[in-house]
Amino acid sequence: MVRKILRESYFHAGRMLTKPIIKSFQPIVQLPLRQQLYPAYYEKKCWLQNNCTPWEQVIDYWKETSGQRIIDIYNASSLSCIFSEWPRYKDFRGYELVEIGFETLYPGKGNMLFLKLEKFYKEILKIFDRDIKDRVSRELFLKYLHIDNISNECKYCISTILLHALLQPLRLNKDKKPTIADAQADFVTLVATRNDIQPTIIELKNQFAVRKGKLQPRIIVVGSDWSSISEFYVFCDGLQWKCTTYMKCVDCIIKLSYVYKIEYSQRSKQVWAFLEQYFYWAIMPNFACFICQKAHLNSIELIKHLKSAHGTPPVCKFQCNEYNCKQIFSNIHRFQIHLKKHLKIEIANLVKKILLLLIFQFKQLIHQIN
Template sequence: MSLLEKVEKIDVIVDAALDDPEIIEEEDHNPELEKLFCEWNLSPAIYAILVQHGFTVEYLEKMDEKSLDDVFSVTKWTGHKFALRQKLVLWPKSVMCQSASTSSVSQSAPAAAPVVLEPTTVKLHTNPFKHHLLPTSVTSELLRDILSRNEKGKIVVKYFETHQSLNVTHRKYLAHTVVDYYIANDLYFPLPDMAKFAQLIAERFSNEFAETYYNPRDIKAEKKHPSGLIYDRFHNRNKKALIKPKSSTDKENIFRGAKSTALNLSEEDITKLSILRTWLRNNFAPTEEVQLKWSESLPLRLRAIIKETDVGKSNILSEWPRIVDDNGYLLIDSDFEQLFGKCEKLFNDWEQFSEKFLKYVRRAEIKDDRSLQLLRHLQEAPVCQAGRELIISYVFQALIKPTRRAGGKLPTILEAQFEVCCLCQTNDEYLEDLQALRRDCEAAKIQLTPRIYAVGCLENIDSLYVVTGKFEYKLPSFLRCLDVIIKLKHVLDYHFSDSCEAYWCFLTRFFYGIDYRRKSKNSQLLQLIKYLESQCEEDQ
């Protein structure tokens, strides 16, 4: 049972700085903070309050007396504040511990010249900052400074000067400008600051209401939560910051744990699971029983995958022949879901991603002639859905260019495009090309890395396949092909093609939340991801 499940209803009148612990959603959990509070044996209500305020362990390290007072501003919570303070002054990572140590040393040291201490705030870095963002320091001067330094802020001011009012879009820009100032400087945004900014905005922009930007909680009106553009913007940003690392870390930990379990199976477990493997070798129906036995036998299969020595995966495929069945990709789905969780983001968010990606590509002004022709074709011709997705995959190779292979040869953009997907006009052409490719890879004793074959033309793609050296899957859509290749990598440990590895790294990280480390530091890739994430945040 998590800490939040232990929290009883606390029926007290609290100000806008507090929320009811019982209605905090599961997505707001912070496992790192929860674990720390369990170790400290603190009341679960303290954890609930801090989570609702958007606190992380990093923020907690920088919590000072002022921010402690802001969070626990109701008399009835004084005991919780005292309990947390006792832990913080003894915690080596806390600024309050450091302050206490400094105070102790100064009392025992010989008299010296007085030292003027700067006020502290909830700040994650020690970079000098013009405005110390305590509640008393939010002024009209600070608001003017923020608006004058931010492009969106300038747009808002100019729009207001012209129209003497703000529309929905410019109100959103205004809230984003204020909140992003805190986010950019890694500062926690306390509720009193939000209230002050809302008041200053109403004074600066006539016809605007403070409640639009920050509307405090009101028990009498049965309003349980603060709201407003500023409040929503800050807490939505903070939730995303908490969820992303959690998702990636959890997936890596689960996968590591599964591999450890597989390598440490007892002889008794191996015997039991081998019975399931034997059944699966000799049966492909009924489907439900196959799925159940397949799921139960994952540790033994994972053990074989880890110990596989053949580049073509011949050992694992002979032990588990259901993989090469026409619908074997459904079993790959099952293993991936057990190891990394269910993920539909590629299918749900692709359209939104593709629009933003194409906008980024046009700004980047790529030089590759073939890719430019494909972009023009996309605009001018009736390209089918799979053709559109194929073009985006091709253009990516011109945007994030291939890097040099281990052998020293630099792949061309065209090679990278064909190793993502080879477009054949007829089925015979597809079969001929695949057979030749398999012969070449077998002769060179290298792995035929998973790739896509499409049959038809950009206006009408008839068939789509994912192929390897030993098997192929016929799939219903181009996105499903991308999905299966990523799962083949993370389940059966197939390699991604060197020439287009950055593309697979991007898809794996952006849509599946798995950090594929070989290319994760590519500066062009990081710039693209940062742009896409910022565009998604602006849409919130």
């Protein structure tokens, strides 16, 4: 399973994640109408904007407003706009609110990463031992993952770092191709003490500003070396969350990608896309509605569902949920054309599989005759 997805992630990386089309603000004149249609929603939203305690009340109101908030998020102009409208994301336990949004979209699927984690680790160790050729990564593997007293957090962290030796970063442009070390440093940053976190974040922001880029969600861990990490943080667009475990940080960023359509960093996108596909791909059925996740037989049925069930306007954000594709379209007609391309690809792949099966059976028959 791990081997198959690693191979598919490598050869289909170009289609994994694309930059979303940013939609401008809706005219402010529409807001009073919406407030009339959803008075309870706006009343609770107002409370959440101005209160952070008791946290139990925050959680209750957040769950009650989750469905309508998801629709607003899909029409938001940027991630900063979302966090500004919903300031509770900036609270210390804001990652719990991300999980509520994920649970709204995918009921009962929030724990999938942790259910598969130990099986994943056992499988990937064998692949590391056989396939890692990069010298530095090989030394890291032999130094840390061959000892018995290493903690779970350390072994999982090192495993995600070593994945970059298998899923090497793609070329950013014709002149720049990140190294394996670049991708590993981009995925997770190690600092010696808690006091080093903010200076590190400032330095990273400055580096991205020089490159005219934006600092994407990032994991920072605290420890003297990779075998002694003890604190785990997620940073995203000005937010800072302290998570209980390292894999909780990984889980949080993947869920941010699903719920808020964030982009992974280009340097480490290969590994992020692989982890997302391995742990969470089962939640995305073919031709699934990006709002309610109801599955449909074909693209025509999906478009009909969007118009009838959600009253979709001519201009909105339409996200493709098909295999290895998260393209976002601003026009329903372009979205429909794109879905038809997926259908053609699926048919072509099916024909290819049938031909391969026939060839295999023919060879067996020839072998039996001889």
